[in-house]
Amino acid sequence: MNRYAIRAIYMFEMSRTFRTLLQSIASPVISTSLYFVVFGSAIGHRIPQVEGVTYAAFIIPGLTMLSLLNESISNASLGIYLPRFTGTIFEVLSAPISHLELIAGYVGAAASKSVLLGAIILITARLFVPYSIAHPIWMLIFLGLTAVTFSLFGFIIGIWADGFEKLQLVPMLIVTPLTFLGGSFYSIKMLPPIWQKITLFNPVVYLVSGFRWSFYGASDVGVEVSASMTLVFFMICVVAARWILTTGYRLKP
């Protein structure tokens, strides 16, 4: 295993994060904090408890997941797209590294940033809203698995995209709407029965539900189903990434 290469890519990507600290960390943290202030502290007082917790506490897992998904995708997609755009990808492609090592470097860095961001958001949220974590191990598992899965998804988007517009297309037009409609701000039990069934086709429901269960022990769908669905999406991304790297799709003519 070329551990020096994994380390080089990982450190390079992390240094890019710390070089753009305002954009990478501060911006999403401030945005999410504003959600807590507006929906939690200001409007939340007028909303009764949901699933046995205050509305402000209820939205914490969903909002954290919203940031986690978006940042995982944008970090990973930009990480691989920028070298393609600037032409520096030649060096990575000509280096003695395997597909797994390549993914470990880029996806590992993107997932690390997302987990770091998720942790900062949770700590920040604690300043505005009191909450507790019922299953901290499961919380970490869901946090890590989601970060890795969506970083892998972002990595695929970064290879697929042939312009900055496409790079933003999936996070803006697909992931964000799915997250908003996936129970980040409400329990799907609050929806009419027909919409409850339709919502179950939204994969983000399972991520948010499982993550919320790790906080409060209550969820829209069973935690086993949530974990299984996350693993299924992870496996789909693994297969897609493997196909891309094996065939050289958009990387090697």
Add this chain to the structure above:
Amino acid sequence: MGAKFHVRVTLELCNFGYWTTYVYGEKHGRHFAPSRSRGPRIKTPLPPRPQGEPVVLNLDHRNDEIEHAAPSIISVKNLTKTYASGLQALKDVNLEIRRGEIFALLGPNGAGKTTLIGIICGLVRSSEGTVIADGHDIVTDYRLARTKIGLVPQELSTDMFETIWATVSFSRGLFGKPPKPAHLEKVLRELSLWDKRHQKIMTLSGGMKRRVLIAKALSHEPEILFLDEPTAGVDVELRRDMWAMVRSLRSLGVTIILTTHYIEEAEQMADRIGVMSKGEIILVEDKTKLMQKLGKKQLSLQLQQLLTKIPEQLTQYELELSKDGGQLIYNFDARGERPKIADLLRDIAELGIDIKDLQTCESSLEDIFVNLVRAHS
């Protein structure tokens, strides 16, 4: 002579830190080639090759010498590349690169040079054929093969926001080498980048950025270095610096393969020349032998008296007479056949024709290259 040689060896060893590579080169009998010097080139253009006259190439034997020369460090066999668009960029290419040489790959745009380099370096997938780099198949044994290779691309593709030190450290790690600050320092000092090592690449000039690319390619101590148009767009001074640097690397045992549009560059630096056209290698030859084999020589005789026609006694020489009758032109191949210049001059003297002046000129590599590609087209 021996003492001078020894002094030079000692100096060269200080460069780039290629200690082991040099020892290897010495074991295989590779020594420093004496610098080549050429006399002033007469710029009189040669007459154009008549249309339809093919360049005589013995392609079947083009790699014969290689078999008996230094061992190959790169071996390309039956390499074919057809892109998804249907374009066949490489057609059954066979090529052997000798260890420690400077090999210039020439060819017009679209000849397949970049595709060939891309396949060897792992940037492009081949359709058929094999490439062995220093004994390692570039597909099945890609890790070891790629560790041996460094690539300097034509485009100035660098991470603009990184410092020089960070980017060369990144390159070294990427190629699986543990940190070795002493080596990186040597490379950067040799390329006059040491004082700027903490500067961001975006603040550097174009020439300096190209040096950074070379430093990145050398950061992992490769034994094979590909230079794709290394002096494209750089000023004359930097070009000469680069040539000196390339020679210095070669003297340390690094095998260098360069593509260039500057034929003068190949003429100055290369040990051997490969010419590509339309996806095929149409010639691989030692540079000096190539110029001897395919080069044309021309003798121009300025006459004291004007002639109206070429005397019958001189018809065997196939001379040309200038329009004004004041110049006789004798074209001959430098192909080993004994040019009968002495006989010609004697016959002219016997005919009582006085010669005022004479000039000789020979075709450049550029002339040869143009003729080869034209003939192949």
